[in-house]
Amino acid sequence: xxxxxxxxxxxxxxxxxxxxxxxxxxxxxxxxxxxxxxxxxxxxxxxxxxxxxxxxxxxxxxxxxxxxxxxxxxxxxxxxxxxxxxxxxxxxxxxxxxxxxxxxxxxxxxxxxxxxxxxxxxxxxxxxxxxxxxxxxxxxxxxxxxxxxxxxxxxxxxxxxxxxxxxxxxxxxxxxxxxxxxxxxxxxxxxxxxxxxxxxxxxxxxxxxxxxxxxxxxxxxxxxxxxxxxxxxxxxxxxxxxxxxxxxxxxxxxxxxxxxxxxxxxxxxxxxxxxxxxxxxxxxxxxxxxxxxxxxxxxxxxxxxxxxxxxxxxxxxxxxxxxxxxxxxxxxxxxxxxxxxxxxxxxxxxxxxxxxxxxxxxxxxxxxxxxxxxxxxxxxxxxxxxxxxxxxxxxxxxxxxxxxxxxxxxxxxxxxxxxxxxxxxxxxxxxxxxxxxxxxxxxxxxxxxxxxxxxxxxxxxxxxxxxxxxxxxxxxxxxxxxxxxxxxxxxxxxxxxxxxxxxxxxxxxxxxxxxxxxxxxxxxxxxxxxxxxxxxxxxxxxxxxxxxxxxxxxxxxxxxxxxxxxxxxxxxxxxxxxxxxxxxxx
Ligand SMILES: Nc1ncnc2c1ncn2[C@@H]1O[C@H](COP(=O)(O)OP(=O)(O)OP(=O)(O)O)[C@@H](O)[C@H]1O
Numbered sequence: 001x002x003x004x005x006x007x008x009x010x011x012x013x014x015x016x017x018x019x020x021x022x023x024x025x026x027x028x029x030x031x032x033x034x035x036x037x038x039x040x041x042x043x044x045x046x047x048x049x050x051x052x053x054x055x056x057x058x059x060x061x062x063x064x065x066x067x068x069x070x071x072x073x074x075x076x077x078x079x080x081x082x083x084x085x086x087x088x089x090x091x092x093x094x095x096x097x098x099x100x101x102x103x104x105x106x107x108x109x110x111x112x113x114x115x116x117x118x119x120x121x122x123x124x125x126x127x128x129x130x131x132x133x134x135x136x137x138x139x140x141x142x143x144x145x146x147x148x149x150x151x152x153x154x155x156x157x158x159x160x161x162x163x164x165x166x167x168x169x170x171x172x173x174x175x176x177x178x179x180x181x182x183x184x185x186x187x188x189x190x191x192x193x194x195x196x197x198x199x200x201x202x203x204x205x206x207x208x209x210x211x212x213x214x215x216x217x218x219x220x221x222x223x224x225x226x227x228x229x230x231x232x233x234x235x236x237x238x239x240x241x242x243x244x245x246x247x248x249x250x251x252x253x254x255x256x257x258x259x260x261x262x263x264x265x266x267x268x269x270x271x272x273x274x275x276x277x278x279x280x281x282x283x284x285x286x287x288x289x290x291x292x293x294x295x296x297x298x299x300x301x302x303x304x305x306x307x308x309x310x311x312x313x314x315x316x317x318x319x320x321x322x323x324x325x326x327x328x329x330x331x332x333x334x335x336x337x338x339x340x341x342x343x344x345x346x347x348x349x350x351x352x353x354x355x356x357x358x359x360x361x362x363x364x365x366x367x368x369x370x371x372x373x374x375x376x377x378x379x380x381x382x383x384x385x386x387x388x389x390x391x392x393x394x395x396x397x398x399x400x401x402x403x404x405x406x407x408x409x410x411x412x413x414x415x416x417x418x419x420x421x422x423x424x425x426x427x428x429x430x431x432x433x434x435x436x437x438x439x440x441x442x443x444x445x446x447x448x449x450x451x452x453x454x455x456x457x458x459x460x461x462x463x464x465x466x467x468x469x470x471x472x473x474x475x476x477x478x479x480x481x482x483x484x485x486x487x488x489x490x491x492x493x494x495x496x497x498x499x500x501x502x503x504x505x506x507x508x509x510x511x512x513x514x515x516x517x518x519x520x521x522x523x524x525x526x527x528x529x530x531x532x533x534x535x536x537x538x539x540x541x542x543x544x545x546x547x548x549x550x551x552x553x554x555x556x557x558x559x560x561x562x563x564x565x566x567x568x569x570x571x572x573x574x575x576x577x578x579x580x581x582x583x584x585x586x
Contacts, residue, residue: 028361103186106440109266112244116514119248120166128375129496132173132197140556141362145181148172154180156209162250164205173198174366175341180206182364182404183339188357190309190340190350190556193366194373197464199341200245200307203231207303208249211278216256219276224295227258227280229303230320236261236437237284237444238464241372242307243281255279263437270295284312291327298329302336306356308463309340310349310483314505318352325356333357333358343490344370344483350557363556371523376473376493376501378526383504388476389420395474395502396426401453402471407488409477411458417476418456428454430449462488465544470494475503482516513536 058436091397112118137147148154151172163558172180175193182189183206193199216228231246233239243259250257257279260269269286273295280287280296290296304325306312312321324330338357372378383391408414411432418430429443429452440460447455448467455461456476462484470492479485485503492499505514514536521528 019505056129058123059095060248075377083566105263105265106196107264109240109264109437109441112247116166119251120163120168122168123353123495124168125353125495125498126375126497126555128498129171129173131543132496135174135367137174137178137367138365138556139178139182139362140365141187141358142194144187144362145185147177148181149177153186154205154209156205157212159252160205160208160249161216163251167248169201173202175199175364176205176363177201178366179203182362183207183337184209186337187465188333188338188361189364190345190353190361191364191365191366192342192345192369195343195487196370196375197366198495199343200242200466201249203305203307203339203341204242204246204249207279207287207305208246208253208255210303211255212253216255216278219278220257223273223274223485224297225273225277225280226297226300227277228300229279229305230287230298230301230324231279231281231307232287232307232312232317232324233281233307233316234283234463235460236263237431237440237461238308239283241464241466245263246279246281250279257281260290262286264441266293267289267353283325284317287322288323291324292528298327299331301331302405303339304356305339305341308342309353310342310345311463312313312340313356321356332350345545346370346483347557363558365556369485370486370522372520373490373493373498374524376489376499376522376524378489379500379502380505380521380529380532381502382468382529382531382561383506384508385506388416388504388506391504392417392474392476393421393424393426399472401450403447403449403450403469405461405470405488405491406454406456406474406476406480407462408458411477413477414456414458418454421454421456426454430456430457432458433460457523459484459488461491464512465491466494467491470548471499473499473501478503478513478517480508480513482513482520483512486515486520505532507535515539520571 013409028049090570104340139147149172149574151161151169156164174194174197175191176198179189179191179199179202191199191202193202211228219227231239233242240259243257246257255278256276258272258277259268259277259281260272261283262285264286266286266289269290270293273280273290277296282290286364287296288536300381307322311317325333331335333356338361340353340357367374381391406417408417411434414430414432415434421428429446431440431443435443443452443455444465444467446452459479462479464487471490473489475485479488489499489501489503501518505517514532518528518533518536521532
């Protein structure tokens with residue numbers, strides 16, 4: 001994972017997927033060997049694979065390319081922070097791409113299909129969807145509105161209700177039951193709920209309902225647009241997915257969502273915006289670039305949403321988000337509604353979030369904060385680096401063409417493993433930050449539609465992606481943090497469906513994660529192998545004694561820091577509605 005440095009992507013936009021087959025033999029059993037190379041990954045940052053993992057555990061906003069909170073090193077490969085966005089909000093950059101380095105980006109993504117059937121295409125909820133109702137929910141903060149139990153109680157307008165029905169939504173998920181009334185009541189919110197449990201609709205529906213009630217007018221062609229809502233997410237594919245959800249729920253209304261993200265032609269982003277923009281879905285780099293080019297005015301922003309908020313606030317994107325909220329024209333936190341969603345919310349990130357949220361924001365925790373989705377059957381296998389490829393092939397051959405995501409640590413390795421699997425006659429594609437955006441989207445399409453049932457991915461695909469029928473996740477390499485593990489395995493077992501996650505544990509390189517892994521497994525009532533318990537036990541006293549790396553909160557951190565000056569303690573009371581969360585992670 002250490003190779004996913006943010007600015008390497010700028011330099012290496014034209015990488016093509018033409019793996020060097022001769023190199024494959026060199027790869028055997030030397031996954032972390034920096035000497036191992038591949039022709040399409042001409043990226044010196046890949047040498048970072050050998051970095052000491054402990055470097056990744058430090059926190060706080062910093063400068064440059066140092067490592068961040070919970071392994072949140074600067075930027076992964078998720079989004080290029082445009083040159084203009086780094087130093088000032090205003091762009092003086094005249095290049096099309098907005099990036100000062102690297103070749104001009106000319107990719108214009110194809111427009112999404114706009115026939116009604118395609119807009120509302122969805123997959124079925126699974127057999128465990130109703131079990132969501134038994135998950136404990138905790139709400140903290142002053143005077144929260146009561147949860148709703150049905151869509152009718154939300155009192156949304158007719159068009160929204162029709163769209164909800166066409167999307168196949170019959171019942172609210174827990175995060176929706178609690179978040180929708182909170183957002184409708186105009187409150188700021190930090191919400192944490194397990195992967196695949198409907199957080200996107202939990203913020204989109206009430207925002208759209210408000211906008212409809214307020215009589216937001218259709219925006220027409222203008223050089224500068226003033227959106228009412230800005231949604232940011234860390235990866236291009238995820239923000240595109242959120243845009244498609246926004247387009248679905250706003251279907252037949254005058255509200256116009258627009259998506260802009262890196263790796264595509266900036267001129268295309270500008271043209272999309274100029275045609276009218278009520279809801280702007282953006283990755284941070286492109287957003288700051290467009291603001292710098294004064295194509296977006298911020299005066300009317302009433303809703304600011306940070307999806308995967310812990311990621312958006314850590315070292316990678318935190319500085320950009322801070323810049324965003326201090327851009328000229330951006331309403332102060334008192335005059336906008338700020339909403340944060342994720343499946344994981346480390347304590348330090350919650351503290352940083354206080355800068356963005358009104359002091360009396362509400363905190364919703366569905367189940368255990370940062371807990372793995374209980375619909376994913378987790379298996380940990382002890383496999384050494386030298387046996388991983390063989391084991392992978394054995395597993396993939398036994399599960400045949402069931403859709404599988406294989407996570408690896410580096411971009412180079414993603415290409416090598418993908419090529420290797422193709423040679424083994426297993427149709428495979430790959431997604432990572434060294435691939436051009438066109439290739440990334442093609443890879444996702446090939447995977448989504450079953451042309452390639454195996455997708456080898458780096459952390460770029462770990463969060464948020466909602467792909468039908470992903471039955472398996474394989475961690476060929478375990479990630480450096482437990483939160484990343486939780487997000488990765490959450491690509492399966494979504495919306496009440498069952499999924500399986502298999503992780504290769506190499507006791508030489510993965511012992512740092514043994515303790516939090518044991519905790520996550522046991523919290524999700526999964527079998528914990530005795531060898532893993534032993535490794536976790538022997539790791540005690542080595543600096544990892546807190547199972548979540550000492551920076552994880554099970555609940556609203558305002559409770560822990562109540563009365564301490566450094567914390568945002570505004571309006572904290574407990575108003576647990578259906579039970580209490582497990583606080584043992586503190
Ligand atoms: N009430 C509902 N009824 C039926 N399907 C739903 C409902 N809410 C959400 N879904 C579907 O469940 C899937 C997962 O939702 P979503 O992507 O919003 O999850 P998430 O909680 O944001 O996950 P992640 O943490 O991985 O980002 C989507 O396909 C979505 O359309």
